[in-house]
Amino acid sequence: MMKPRCGVPDHVNGSGTNLPQNHKHDYKSFETVAHYQFIRGTPRWSKSHLTYAFRSSVQVPASLHMKSVFQSAFQRWAKVSQFSFEEVPANYYADIVIGFHRLNHGDGQPFDGFKGVLAHSLPPSVGKCHFDADEI
Structure with missing residues (x-):
């Protein structure tokens, strides 16, 4: 994760890493562009059992599929960490709130609409994870 990729700078807390522009790919290579920032400091959860809920401001056609994707991801994290995860109804308090939204x-x-920012999240004290609903 910390290695620069494919000649496109990674932006980590505002700084970029530039690689030579003559980096070439063959037809079998997979190219990824990473523009991300880490949350400053060392935010941590103060408990190990975390609840999550889905609250979106827009209807997302694939939301049922997305729920199963998140459930699978949380199950994987639970296997390799000290955390356990439980989905709660949208109107309940949740430690992690996952949502699909558009623009402001x-x-x-x-969000900036189609192409660009895909998602953002906030530290554990806030627990929000937002995805741009305009992305495919």
């Missing part, structure tokens, strides 16, 4: 969705970090 009220958290001060509006």
